[in-house]
Amino acid sequence: MAKKLGRHTYRLEKTVSVSAWGSIGGKKEGEGPLGGAFDEIEPDARLGQKTWEQAECQLQLRAVDAACRKAHLMPQELDFILAGDLLNQCVSSAYGLRAFGIPFLGIYGACSTMSEGMVLASLLLEGTDAVRGGVVTSSHFCSAERQFRTPLEYGAQRPPTSQWTATAAGCAILGRQERPPYVRTVTIGTIEDKGITDAANMGAAMAPAAAATLAHFFEDTGTRPEDYDLILTGDLGQVGRDLLYQLAAEQGYRLEGLHQDCGLLLYDRQRQDVHAGASGCGCSASVLCSSILPRIASGALGQVLFLATGALMSTTMLQQGESIPGIAHLVHLSSRNHPERRC
């Protein structure tokens, strides 16, 4: 039974580890600094489909396939899958995964979906005798632009604070193997809203949620940033990262040198014209599942805090003058198991 620490955090008592992971990216992601780490790079932005939405469904399907292949499993052998995405009614997940017949739990956390799913999968493995569960999420530049901003054909100009939605998906399979990366502790996020109303400045809207979740985690566990090798946020981008450092400093934490942001890792910002960085559910999911999990597995990274960040707004609410609430869920991943934990 996971032990509740403070108000937001749960320390797992059983062994839960990430047993396999899969990632897929588009052409632009393939040209970025992590391109070589992806399982698949698909140069066709439509992935052989007629629409952007159908293309995004394929991203999820293929990320699950890639992870299952590496785990030597059929997708049908997963006990459950947690999935969500940014599209209205999370259709990339529902349509992308419908053929698999896996017990399916839809989640919605915007770009925090990957860590929300890992929090839930970890606690489900703690609370049941299920053997393994999947977590998957995706985003696609073209389906997201059409839905959240303007049709691509308009050629609208993007302000410097804007981020580039990743065309990518990541899938992690969590199970009970005695093999790193282990999930040690998870923190459930709270909704934070500091009044940002600019849909082209998501980093600023999400930074307060990341700061709040980190503060909750450090307080609940009695640890500090320097106890970890890497603190990895989802897609704050340049603007959000600077704000996070400022907010953390106000709370007495210094993150500089310990922190990276998936939104700043996925692309080469100088060369790839993505303004403030990458974003989208697929950004943090694919960075985690291509470049980070293997380094925890190998021991190159010891203690990692992964917290994907989500902006929980819709275009309708913004048109009504509302601000943008943010949320961040945290997973502490480790190359070492608790000494006292067993399957």
Next chain:
Amino acid sequence: MAKKLGRHTYRLEKTVSVSAWGSIGGKKEGEGPLGGAFDEIEPDARLGQKTWEQAECQLQLRAVDAACRKAHLMPQELDFILAGDLLNQCVSSAYGLRAFGIPFLGIYGACSTMSEGMVLASLLLEGTDAVRGGVVTSSHFCSAERQFRTPLEYGAQRPPTSQWTATAAGCAILGRQERPPYVRTVTIGTIEDKGITDAANMGAAMAPAAAATLAHFFEDTGTRPEDYDLILTGDLGQVGRDLLYQLAAEQGYRLEGLHQDCGLLLYDRQRQDVHAGASGCGCSASVLCSSILPRIASGALGQVLFLATGALMSTTMLQQGESIPGIAHLVHLSSRNHPERRC
């Protein structure tokens, strides 16, 4: 630790019960046969807000408040809350609950949200030492019509298969009290798609999911429909109910006389002009939290299977010619605890 039965079902080993519940409905829901059972009936369709979406946020907020009041709790005392709704990016949940500061897990199951949330909350209580968690969902006729069909001002004619989206919300608080209703067993749904493409016939799209989940539950637990006092589906309506009976009969189960559908309970179909019945996340949530949970608590109902049903499509996917996938998650509620279970 919840024991996995078969492929889809988990039998809880610890005591998990529904300790309090709250419901709110609009004017039409108040005029229906269950009107007197709601905690609140709000005659103002805008709930004092400027927009339909803001009104729906208020439904969630007030359902949580009603449930917490009855549990003698502040909302902040909930260890977590699981919430979702039908609006794009689940904004009724995010905006409705943001002021509470409760650790928040967003879910998306369309109209299956209430039972999906109860499945997850039960397993989270099984897997952690959290004391209590909330589940809430809502729908609003006006925000749903605008988003999924046509603006109300068009006055579009509704076909006989169409259902009326409930303006309602329900919140259940799950905890560890030795007091019914107890959660005994939960079944996670799978995505089922039989090729229905008519957005005005949701009942037909969801019936196969209800039939599949019931079949999984009966097979996994070795029980039959006649072992239960009530099998309660979410919002199949008249068309979906008839289809469910047919599908169940093909699988060797007879549901007639044991089954009711929240979509057929909420309104007086003769008098209230709702065609095939009620629908929306708020339909099953408010029927459960107004009329069903009290009857299990009192012992008037002994063994109840609650399975809300969701249609996992978006208008975009339908415009692209896609069919409508459905899902149903099941919760077995009981007036009696397992004799061997303890907190």
